[in-house]
Amino acid sequence: MTPATRHPWLIVLNQAPVVLFLAVLALFGARSAQFLQPDNLVNILIQSSSTAMVAIGMTFVLLTAGVDLSVGSMMFVGAALAGKLALQGYPLLLSILAMILAGLLGGALNALFVTRLRIAPFIVTLATLYLGRGLGLWITQTRAMNLPESFLHLGAGRWLGIPIPLVILGTVLLIAHIVLQHTPFGRQIYATGQDIETARKAGLRTGRILASVYIVSGACAALGGLISLTQLGAVSPTFGAQKEFAAIAAAVLGGTSLFGGRGRVFPGTLLGAVLIQTVENGLVILNADPYLYPLVTSAIIFVAVSLDCLRQRLVERLSRRLIRPV
Amino acid sequence: MSSPAPAAPPLLRFDRIQKSFFGVPVLQGISLSLDQGRALGLVGENGAGKTTLMNILGGNLAPDAGRIEFAGLPHQPRSPLEAAAAGIAFVHQELNLFPNLSVAENLHLTAFPRRRGFPVIHRALLRAKTRALLEQVSLDIDSDTPVERLTAGERQLVEIAKALGIEARLLILDEPTTSLTDLETRRLFDLLERLRGQGMTMIYISHHLADVLRFCDHIAVLRDGELVGSGPASAFNATRLISLMVGRQLDQVFPGSAPPPDSPPVLEARRLSHPGIIDQVSFTLRAGEILGLSGLMGSGRSELARILFGLDPFGAGEILVEGKPLRRPRPIRCLRRGLAFVTENRREEGLCLEASIADNLLLVALRDFAPPPARWIRRRPLQAAAARIRSAVRLTPTALDSHPVKTLSGGNQQKVVLAKWLLSQPRVIILDEPTRGIDVGAKCEFYQLIHDLAARGTGILLISSEMEELLGLCHRILVLRQGAIRDELQRPEFDRERILRAALHTERAP
Ligand SMILES: Nc1ncnc2c1ncn2[C@@H]1O[C@H](COP(=O)(O)OP(=O)(O)OP(=O)(O)O)[C@@H](O)[C@H]1O
């Protein structure tokens, strides 16, 4: 379009998540040769896949200017249910289905309160956060559950040479990306997030759109829980705790706006999730003090958000329409 | 309409439509009908109920009582989508586009072309359809451009293209020309004429009575939610329309002009430049002077105003307020030096839509009514000042003070913006399209207000697309083209044609 969009700084800032990611890779890579080993990189990807999965659903919600705080609890309920069923001898597939169903139902519950009763998403999902945690603790009798080997086998398994967690994540990511960028429904999500009143006037079924993003988020939370289960092989009472913050951080790091209408799952949210994991992984390899982890992670989030602000301002300055030749 | 024995039944019939908000009646039994292929002009003061009536027709609101018949069938849309499906397109008074989506996406938001068998958007087809629609409204932009990059005028054309996209039988246009220049308005009317020739029925709402009289076949006048007159356009003239609208005679629109003051300058621009935006702009505004800024949309008028008020940066030059340089202008600094700026973009920049009318009114002046050292707000003088201002701009009724601004009619919202700034008693006031969407009666009061402000020594920089307004009010007019001042006219030299020539004359842009 305008020459402004080709401004070198803008190109850099537009890719802020990518740039930051590369910078972090370079930084850790320079300090430890082990870090950049392909095995380690794949490892990072696998470790981040659960957060990434939850963050994909979170992105849907954030795009509508809402928020879903209940994802961590939803993971817990699903995992507790799946674990219980598996321990009672039900087949693996059935417990997985039960888990996803629990996520869908949890999402539907959020959706019901947000769209029908018009309660602020923050409040609704805060309530379901406690509800879910309580329900999970009740199912597990507040005890840690060790799951049958079959879960761990699933997590260690490969399909066409690709680790199963990555297969699940990749599939969902691809679908989510296509839905958001290339389907009418996806574009309507962006419109609703920009201005719900205008969207309603334009004839969009905003109620349905809002409802569906919470259901998507619930489903993604359940799938994220599944990935975690296959990696941990156990359900502890803190399973999924604070996952909501990791997911929001990943989405925001990836350039999603908390005010709705802006953001993408690919590359944005995926990169955000991987970035957080990369930092942790790098710190482990460098043998850093574990108490440093949250500090470094928060610094990264801070830098990313600042970069995004800078970008916004530069875009504003550059995209002023030219009235006369420069 | 009382045409004797019409051959075909009317396309649209309102039958005793009633609507109230919070117990306040807004429509009090409107009955009206409209034939296929005709244009109905709907006029009335701000808050008369025009938009509300159209919202009922367009499925945004349900009437409290009464029936609508459209194309021979009862019409009770429960949503805008149902109204659209019935063949009714609504171009809203406030533009309703999504700045974060592309032009193509905005045009097809509820009816994307899909790939066969998949719910996936067919991008190539989408672009082609969009190009065809944009061509119909003579808009030459890329279909993938995000709407946030478009000017107000371009956005308006996109809105109309959207209505064409649903192949409507009835097109509702609620003040469609408020953000268009003369040239664009003429182009719009050419387009509307063509559509009418093809059998499109239209309802046209505007405060530009001349446009309504020229374009429409029938006219209906609303006053306080009642139909106070309707008939063929030929039965009306401007004077009659105005007296029906306001319920009284308005003999003079512009206050008599005072001689240009010979006072010290309050605002000076010296060779202001910013690459690609404005070039070597110099002017002097004296205390008590009304200086007009003319030019086509996109000539840099609004950009200049934004620069003067510190909203946008500038590369070179100098701004002086009351003889002293204004270094690194920011809105807050400009405010303290006595500058005020009424934006042309009221919904996004001028108002807090969710906040109450009272809160919006008091936003700017609050500091002045909270004297140091404690800076507690002096409620009583503040309320008194607010009451004075609101009666000056005829913003009624006071009972609605605690309601959010968004429930006001479009014109009344504009009055809130104006009143807000007037309350701070500025030394210099920059007005960017201040009378957009304001009815004739209020316009008249508003002109008087500007005139009085100037008489009391406020310097006024008036940006307007309405030539009448500039000619009627200003002491001096500057003409802007491509970001530079091309002509300057003193009152005795005022000449419509000379201004247009200076504004238009251009070596075709590449
Ligand atoms: N949602 C609402 N809630 C409360 N009052 C409303 C609402 N919508 C409109 N009104 C009131 O109804 C009256 C009529 O408003 P309407 O928008 O129909 O006026 P209008 O004729 O279109 O005026 P204008 O020329 O200023 O656009 C106004 O007094 C307005 O404040």
Ligand SMILES: [Mg+2]
């Ligand atoms: Mg209106």
